[in-house]
Each structure stands twice: as structure tokens, then as C-alpha cells.
Amino acid sequence: MEPSTSGSIFDIKSRNFDVDAYISAQLKRKTLDELIKNEEEMVTSVRRLDSDVHQIVYENYNKFLTATNTVRKIQDEFSGLETGMSEIGSSMGKIQSLIGDLGGVLGRQHTDIAQLARSYRAVKSVQFIFHLPVTLQNYLDERKFATLIRIYLLAKSSLTAYSDLDKVSSVLNKCESIVKEAEGELRLLITSGQIDNTEEIVQAVELLEKLGVSKDDLQVDFLIAAQKCLKNDLVGLETKVEDVLDLVDRGCGTFLPNLTLFVDLHNRLFPETSQELLECVQELLTEFHAIVKRLFLSSGDPKDCSIVVRALDRYYRKMNACSQVLTSLNFSDDCIVLINEVSRHQMKISRIKIVDQLESAFQELRELVLSDGVDLSSCFPRLEQLLVFNVKTSLANLLLFTASDVTFSAIPASLFQNNFAISVHEDLLVGALIDVAEAVKKYSGASNETRFISPLVLLVIGVFLHHIAVKSTHYLMRLCEEQFLLVEKKNKKLTSVETVVGKLREAAQEVMKRFVDHKGLSCGESLAKAVESSSQLSTTPVGVRSAVRRVVDEIRELDTLLAQMLNDGKRELKSARVPRATIDTFQRDTLWSERVDFHDIIHFNRGSIISGVVKMFLKIFIEAVRAQTFGKHAIEQVQVDCYYLQRNLAPLVADEVIVNSLTDAALSSALKRSLDPVLLHPNKLMQLCEQSQQT
Numbered sequence: 097m098e099p100s101t102s103g104s105i106f107d108i109k110s111r112n113f114d115v116d117a118y119i120s121a122q123l124k125r126k127t128l129d130e131l132i133k134n135e136e137e138m139v140t141s142v143r144r145l146d147s148d149v150h151q152i153v154y155e156n157y158n159k160f161l162t163a164t165n166t167v168r169k170i171q172d173e174f175s176g177l178e179t180g181m182s183e184i185g186s187s188m189g190k191i192q193s194l195i196g197d198l199g200g201v202l203g204r205q206h207t208d209i210a211q212l213a214r215s216y217r218a219v220k221s222v223q224f225i226f227h228l229p230v231t232l233q234n235y236l237d238e239r240k241f242a243t244l245i246r247i248y249l250l251a252k253s254s255l256t257a258y259s260d261l262d263k264v265s266s267v268l269n270k271c272e273s274i275v276k277e278a279e280g281e282l283r284l285l286i287t288s289g290q291i292d293n294t295e296e297i298v299q300a301v302e303l304l305e306k307l308g309v310s311k312d313d314l315q316v317d318f319l320i321a322a323q324k325c326l327k328n329d330l331v332g333l334e335t336k337v338e339d340v341l342d343l344v345d346r347g348c349g350t351f352l353p354n355l356t357l358f359v360d361l362h363n364r365l366f367p368e369t370s371q372e373l374l375e376c377v378q379e380l381l382t383e384f385h386a387i388v389k390r391l392f393l394s395s396g397d398p399k400d401c402s403i404v405v406r407a408l409d410r411y412y413r414k415m416n417a418c419s420q421v422l423t424s425l426n427f428s429d430d431c432i433v434l435i436n437e438v439s440r441h442q443m444k445i446s447r448i449k450i451v452d453q454l455e456s457a458f459q460e461l462r463e464l465v466l467s468d469g470v471d472l473s474s475c476f477p478r479l480e481q482l483l484v485f486n487v488k489t490s491l492a493n494l495l496l497f498t499a500s501d502v503t504f505s506a507i508p509a510s511l512f513q514n515n516f517a518i519s520v521h522e523d524l525l526v527g528a529l530i531d532v533a534e535a536v537k538k539y540s541g542a543s544n545e546t547r548f549i550s551p552l553v554l555l556v557i558g559v560f561l562h563h564i565a566v567k568s569t570h571y572l573m574r575l576c577e578e579q580f581l582l583v584e585k586k587n588k589k590l591t592s593v594e595t596v597v598g599k600l601r602e603a604a605q606e607v608m609k610r611f612v613d614h615k616g617l618s619c620g621e622s623l624a625k626a627v628e629s630s631s632q633l634s635t636t637p638v639g640v641r642s643a644v645r646r647v648v649d650e651i652r653e654l655d656t657l658l659a660q661m662l663n664d665g666k667r668e669l670k671s672a673r674v675p676r677a678t679i680d681t682f683q684r685d686t687l688w689s690e691r692v693d694f695h696d697i698i699h700f701n702r703g704s705i706i707s708g709v710v711k712m713f714l715k716i717f718i719e720a721v722r723a724q725t726f727g728k729h730a731i732e733q734v735q736v737d738c739y740y741l742q743r744n745l746a747p748l749v750a751d752e753v754i755v756n757s758l759t760d761a762a763l764s765s766a767l768k769r770s771l772d773p774v775l776l777h778p779n780k781l782m783q784l785c786e787q788s789q790q791t
Contacts, residue, residue, distance in 0.1 A: 129581070139500045225251065229270035236278050245303050248275050279307055286314065287321040291358050301365050315366045319376050322358045326380050329354060333387060339400065340391045341407040348414045351384060356421050377422060385430055392438045398446040401493035408438055409502040416503075432511050435504055439497050439516055443524040446490035450483070450528045451535055457482055458539075458557065465552045472552060473660035476560035484568050487528060488575070494520050495579055517580035518590065525576050526591045529569060533603035536561050540606035551618070554611035558604050559661050562700045565600035569593060608698045612705065615654070616712020619647045623713060624720035627734075637733040639784055640740040647713065648744045651706060655748050658702040703750030710745050714758035722765045728772040735775055738763045740785045 104112040106121060122131065228251055235244035248271055255268040282300040285293065301314055329351040333343055355377065362373050388411060395404055412435065415427045457479055464470055498505060498513055507513070536557055539549065573593050577583050582590065626643035698708050726734065738759040746752035767773045776784075 129583075136500050136505075140506055144506070225255065225264070225267055228255075228267060229274060232271055232274045236274055236281075239281070241278055241282060241303055242299065244278055245275070245306055249306065275307065279304065279309070283317065287317050291322055291325060291354055291361060294357070294361055297361065298365060311366070315362075315372065318362065318365065319372060322362075323376055323380065326351065326354060326358065327383070330380070330383055330387060333384075339403055339407075340388075340395060341403050341410075343388065343391050344407040344411045344414075347384060347388065348410060352414055352418060355380060356418065359421055374422070374425060378425060381418070381425070381427065385427075385434070389434055389437070392434065393441050395441070396445055398442065398449050398490060398493055401442055401446075402496055404438060404442065405496040405499075405502060408435060409504060412504045431504075432507060435497075435507070435512055436515070439494070439512075440519060440523065442494060442497075443490075443519060446493065447524050447528045447531065450486045450490060451531045453486055454479070454483055454532060455535055458535075458553070461556060462549065462553050465550045465556075472556055472657060475556045476563065476661065479556070479560040480563050480568060483532065483564065484572065487525065487572050490524060490528075491520070491576055491579060494524065498580070517582055520580055521573075521576050521582055521590055525572060526596055529564075529572075529596050530599055532564070533561070533599045536603045536607055540603070540610040551611050551614040554607055554614060555657075555661075558608040558611055559700070561600055561604035561607065565597045565604060569597055569600060604700070605698060608700070608705065609708075612698055612708035613712060616709045617716070618713075619650060619709065620713035620716025620720075622647055623717040626737075627717070627720040627724055636729055637736050637784065639787055640736055641733065644737045644740055648741065651709065651745060651748060654709065655702055655706055658705055662701060701750075702748075706745075707749040707751065707754055710749055711754060711758065714741070714755070714762065718758065718762045718765055721762050722769065724766075724769060726766050726770040728770070728774055731766055731770040731773055732776050734766040735763055736781060736784050739781050743785060 104110040105114045105117050107113060108118070122134070126134065228247070232244050232248060235241075235247070251271070255264055255271065258264040282304050285296050285300040286304075291297075297318075301311075301318075304314060305311060333347055333351065359373065359377060363370070366373075392404065392408070412431050415431050419425065419427050461475055461479070464475070465472070496502075497516060504512065539554060539557055570593055573596070622643045626641050696704075696708070698704055721734065724730075742755050742759040746755045749755055775781075
């Protein structure tokens with residue numbers, strides 16, 4: 097007994113159905129995704145059932161009202177009929193008695209009376225015929241076309257029979273002229289395009305048919321007039337359109353009702369010529385669909401996505417209603433195609449806006465770095481927040497296309513939702529991130545637009561893109577997959593996170609390489625100018641050149657900024673290298689210098705970035721040294737500068753061997769270009785550098 101009881105509790109059709117037990121069982125048995133899917137199916141089924149029930153109730157209610165009115169009319173008519181029959185019965189009795197009395201009196205004069213009656217009828221007929229034009233004209237003026245044509249048709253045979261008489265022929269011509277005018281008025285009713293005058297048009301067609309007008313001609317005139325009227329409605333739709341929802345409301349409020357009325361009226365008047373009607377309606381609906389589609393696809397602001405979805409939902413419902421009136425035409429396929437096109441258009445403009453807003457933020461950043469006291473470490477988080485916010489907003493807007501309260505959510509998933517979800521992932525999210533990478537790449541080149549850009553802008557953009565690659569991309573792609581139910585569709589050809597991250601990392605690397613080159617070139621030019629201006633000193637150096645100190649200060653500031661932006665920890669302290677005492681010792685050590693690779697990949701840490709900058713400007717420094725000839729004191733100055741650079745830069749780079757090798761190469765080149773190559777004593781050299789360090 098227990099299984100059957102349990103089954104009846106969970107059976108929604110059973111009298112013993114228990115809601116709480118059913119919900120508890122569902123929560124235990126099914127996952128969250130299955131429950132959500134089950135809920136969407138139930139919502140769709142309930143909505144469809146509710147719509148069917150409303151339609152059935154509405155139809156039965158109309159039938160009930162009609163039947164009630166009919167019964168009341170019959171009841172009233174029978175009541176009046178009973179009274180009338182009683183009165184008629186008494187009247188007939190009186191008439192019968194009078195006839196009996198008159199029969200006796202008039203029986204003897206029957207022949208004379210019959211002759212008199214025939215004469216009277218003849219006189220009345222002649223009188224009626226000669227007054228017929230006036231009578232018909234009065235009916236024409238009063239627009240009583242039915243009476244006019246009925247009387248004309250009754251008199252036509254008699255008039256035609258005696259048309260050889262001049263008077264009768266004149267009357268016939270006048271009558272035909274009046275009837276022609278009436279025919280013109282009736283044709284005007286049909287060709288005026290006023291479809292809402294249903295009864296007048298029906299009467300006009302019936303009367304014209306009685307006059308012998310071809311039904312085919314009437315049908316052609318009616319189609320042309322109605323088509324012209326409906327096309328005027330379409331022209332009116334495109335004027336003063338506020339938005340797509342306004343267009344759909346106006347179209348569904350004027351054009352589609354008029355079209356439906358036109359179809360009903362045509363089927364009532366010309367039921368046997370449906371093919372011409374279908375061709376006409378197909379042309380009108382195609383034009384209406386083109387107007388709606390054109391406005392849907394002209395929307396340029398993603399913020400209007402909710403309005404677009406509402407308008408699309410309303411349009412889909414109204415076109416489905418038209419399909420019920422015109423069962424021979426199928427508008428469903430065109431509507432589904434439109435839904436897919438509009439959704440793709442919304443993805444396109446959302447994707448464009450994401451990139452445009454980010455590029456605007458880049459322009460603001462270029463202006464911001466020109467200000468004093470700007471906190472660059474807070475700039476790239478704002479860029480990241482802007483991108484994430486815009487992407488999430490776009491995903492939320494597009495999620496409206498799959499909401500359960502829109503009518504086209506009942507479309508089979510294979511026709512819309514499956515491809516839509518994949519398109520959101522590929523065309524919007526992946527496409528937008530790749531567009532961002534491409535937009536950033538232009539800052540890695542030396543185009544006219546970015547030639548004089550501040551290196552700090554390049555640094556912020558590079559770090560921003562790196563953060564997007566390692567953090568936000570994973571979050572956004574996972575969010576998209578969850579919102580659009582793509583978690584279970586991994587077998588589909590979706591772009592992997594690794595592919596997108598790879599493109600973002602590549603763009604970040606290029607921008608950071610441009611920053612390193614830009615910064616290294618700037619520092620290198622300062623060192624080169626210092627070398628050129630002091631190649632022939634006349635006195636012993638008293639300290640490190642100011643240009644060298646400025647370069648070291650800039651590198652330290654960059655190191656501090658990178659520590660804030662990249663959250664790097666404290667550096668490990670390294671002991672300074674003791675300078676060589678003699679030229680022989682120095683030249684022997686330089687034989688074992690490490691080879692420096694100037695094309696290493698820039699990694700997003702302080703050591704790698706600083707190393708790239710240092711290698712760049714020390715290489716320029718070496719080339720500047722090789723281009724000069726040095727005296728005794730000038731070579732000493734180069735020695736002081738090289739030791740100062742080695743002492744202060746070695747702790748900042750990833751590998752101090754780089755600085756040691758390059759400074760040794762610079763000093764070695766200077767010694768080769770010196771006429772009197774003598775080095776300062778190490779103690780003197782260290783003293784000069786310490787003094788410069790303290791000033």
C-alpha cells in the first residue's frame with residue numbers, strides 16, 4: 097500500500113497530490129540546472145495552457161452571448177406574434193363577413209369592376225413610368241441605392257418592351273443615366289479604400305452584381321483600392337517614428353487590423369478567388385516586415401535592448417495571430433529569421449560599444465598622466481572595472497532574449513536559443529576581448545596617433561591587459577557559460593579560455609615591449625648626450641654626472657611604481673661589486689663577461705621590466721661611448737658613471753650579471769677609445785660614488 101500511496105502523493109493528477117512532498121522530492125532528486133530547466137518547461141506549458149483556456153473561454157462566452165440574445169429575440173417575437181395572430185384572426189373574421197356582404201352586392205357588376213380595375217392599374221403604371229426618373233433621382237440623392245436599383249430592375253423590362261415609343265425611350269434614357277451615376281457612386285465605395293465601411297462595401301458589390309457588373313472586375317478594383325490604402329498605412333508608419341516599439345505598436349494598431357479586416361471582407365465577397373488575395377497579402381506583409389526589420393537593425397544603442405526585445409516579442413505575437421487568419425501563409429519562419437538577425441545586431445553594437453568606451457578611457461588616461469600627482473596604480477583597476485562592467489551589462493541585456501516571459505522563448509531551441517547562446521559566447525564575449533587586444537596593439541606601434549604617447553600610458557595599458565588576461569577573462573567566460581547554459585555544451589566548437597588569454601597576453605607583451613623600448617630610449621638619449629658633452633674633461637671628476645643620477649632616479653621611481661601596480665614584494669638586498677684596481681685586472685675580467693640577450697621576453701614583474709629598460713639604455717650608452725675619444729680625466733668620469741650605474745641598478749634587475757656585463761662593456765669600450773687609459777683607485781671611486789649618493 098505504501099508505494100501506491102507515495103505514487104499518488106507525487107502524481108499531480110491524483111486527488112492525494114501533496115505539493116510540499118512533491119517539491120521536497122524534486123529538490124532531492126534533481127540538480128539546480130535540472131530544476132531550472134523543469135521550471136522553464138512548466139512555465140511554458142502553463143502559459144500555453146492559460147492562453148488556450150482564455151481563448152476557449154472567450155469563444156464560448158461569445159457563443160453564449162449570441163445564443164442568449166437570439167433566445168430573447170425569439171421570445172419577444174413569439175410574444176408579439178401571438179398578439180398579432182389574435183388580431184389577425186379577428187380581422188379575418190370581419191373581412192370574411194364583409195366579403196360575403198360585398199359579394200352579393202357586386203356580383204352583378206363584376207365585369208364592369210374588373211374592367212375598371214385594369215384601367216386603373218394601366219393608368220397608375222403609366223403615371224409611375226413617367227415619374228420614374230424623378231423617383232430614381234430622389235433615391236439617388238438620399239443614397240438609397242438598394243431601393244433605386246430594385247425599382248429600376250422592376251421597370252426595366254417594361255421600358256425596354258415599349259422603347260420604340262419616344263416618350264418611353266426618353267424615360268428609359270433618363271433612368272439609365274441615373275443608374276449609371278448610382279453605379280459610379282457604388283464603385284467609389286469599393287475603390288475608396290475605406291475598408292472599415294464593411295456593410296456598405298458588401299451592399300455595393302451585391303448591387304453592382306445585380307446591375308450586371310463582372311465580379312472579376314469588382315474583385316480587381318477592390319484589391320487595388322485596399323492595397324493602396326494599406327500601403328498608405330505603411331508609409332505613415334515610417335514617419336515620426338520614436339523607436340522600434342512605437343513602430344510595432346502603430347503597425348499592430350493600424351496596419352495589421354486593417355489587413356485582417358481586408359482579408360475577412362475579401363473572403364466574404366470573393367471566396368472563390370483566394371490566390372489573388374494571398375499574393376496581395378504576401379506583398380503587403382513582406383513590405384511591412386522589411387520596414388520593421390530596417391528599424392530593428394538601425395538601433396545603435398545597446399541600452400535600448402530591453403525596448404527592442406519587447407517590440408520583437410510583440411511583433412512575433414501579432415504575426416502569429418495573422419497566421420491564424422491566413423492559414424495559407426507562413427510568417428513564422430520570417431519572424432524567427434528576424435529574431436536571429438536582431439539578436440546578432442544587438443551583439444554587434446554591444447561589442448562595438450565595449451571597445452569604444454575602452455578607447456575613450458585610454459584617451460582620458462593620456463590626458464590624465466599629464467597632470468601632476470596622479471596615482472597611476474589606481475588607473476588600470478578603473479580600466480578593468482570599466483571593461484568588466486560593460487561586458488556584464490551586455491550579457492545581461494542579451495539575456496533578455498531568453499527570458500521566459502517573452503513569447504518567442506517557446507521557439508524550438510534548435511531554431512534560436514542554441515545558436516544564440518553560442519553566438520553570445522563567440523561573437524560578443526570572445527570577439528570583444530579580441531577586439532580589445534587589437535585596439536591595444538595599436539599602442540605597440542609607432543603610428544602617427546601613438547608616436548608621442550607617454551610611456552606611462554603604455555605601462556598602465558600593458559598592466560591592465562595583463563590583469564584582464566590572468567583574471568577577468570576566466571571570470572567573464574565562466575559567467576557567460578553559466579548564464580546562457582553553455583556549461584553542458586563543451587563539445588561545441590567554443591573558443592577556449594586559453595586561446596583568448598593567449599591573444600590578450602600577446603597584446604600585453606607587445607605594449608610592454610613598446611614601453612620598455614620607449615623608456616630605455618629616453619634614458620639612453622640622456623646618457624648619450626652626457627657622454628658627448630664631456631668626452632674631453634680637463635680636471636679630475638668630482639662626482640657622478642647629473643644625467644646619470646637622473647637616469648638612476650627615474651629607474652628607482654619606475655621600480656616603486658611597478659611594486660605598487662604589480663604587488664611585488666620586497667627585493668632581496670645584494671652587495672655591491674668591488675671595482676677593479678687596475679686596467680689589466682679589468683680587461684682580464686671582461687673576457688669572461690656574460691653574453692646579454694636583448695630580445696628576451698618581457699615578463700610582468702619588476703625585475704623583468706626593469707631589466708628590459710636597463711639593457712636598452714645601457715646599450716645606447718655603450719654605443720655613445722664607442723663613438724667618442726676620451727682623455728685621461730674623461731675616462732675616469734666614465735669609470736665613475738659606470739660604477740655608479742652598476743652599484744644602483746644591479747639590485748633592481750632580475751639578474752645583476754646583465755648590469756655588470758653592460759657596464760663593463762661600456763668601460764672597456766671607453767678604455768679602447770682613450771689616449772691615456774688610467775683608472776681611478778677603487779677607494780677613490782667608491783668615495784666619489786658615495787658622495788654622489790648622499791647629495
